[in-house]
Amino acid sequence: MSSTGLILETTRDIVNYHGLVTSGWHFAHRDGRLHLAAAIYRAVTGTTPDSFYKRPQMALLLIESNDTVMEAVRWISAVLPTEPPTDMETGADDHLVHLDRWLDEEDFFTGRRPNVSDVIGVLIRAEQTADNLTDVPAPRIAA
Template sequence: MSGTARTLRAAAHAANYHGLQSGPRFIDTDGRLDLVAAIYLGATGRTPHALGTTNDPTNPFNDLARLLIETNEDVMNAIRAVSTAIGTEPPTDSETGEPCLIEHLWYWQLDCRMDTGKPPTPAETVGLLLRAANAEYARTGTLTVALPGQRTAA
């Protein structure tokens, strides 16, 4: 099974368990996660304090939170897979020209849909994580699903 696909499935479970939000923090004061924090938790199994601080550029913990995310290869592979599943081009950094994958996920989570005029629902966000996981399974050729054995009547 692909490690990235496993991370994304764990992120979907984390998002369901903790709840989702799209505020100015990766993790809000009620413990709800944004899309990136759900992926971080799915990959690492933890939520560092820095992810709960405000994303204000003047806040030194903001740099620490981004550093924790961007230096973790498993997290970034999962973020890259979700960015691909979104189906639009990520924004690029004006100085480096590199794609801004974290911002791509933020913008998707904040963006209003054409048909409803509202941001994606938690179910749509979890669906995105699961679609990205399935695409990763298909890409790596590791689409093996363990099904529980059939129970027999006593």
């Protein structure tokens, strides 16, 4: 299993146990629920900083500045059924906004927003994709 796959598996366990923040500006609630990006951060670092409860801009900075967290976010974004939006300042794909939009918008076919089961399914797909694309053994030269 790749390190990103292990992070996504741990994130899945965290979301399954603690629940998911589905609205509001905070990345964490006192009842234990976490925003998907905060759950990834917790899977990587083992902590949920106070800023996740009180200071969303600081929480966002912590998430964006952690390369391992952002790598996991990119894998999740890659398996979503839509394309990520482009950041107007950098011209790069904005994967965090992509996750937020997916969590916040109603599905065209079901008419509901993603729930914990949907998020777990996406995490499983992202984990499998990360493992399949990063755990490929090096080619062997024929003797």
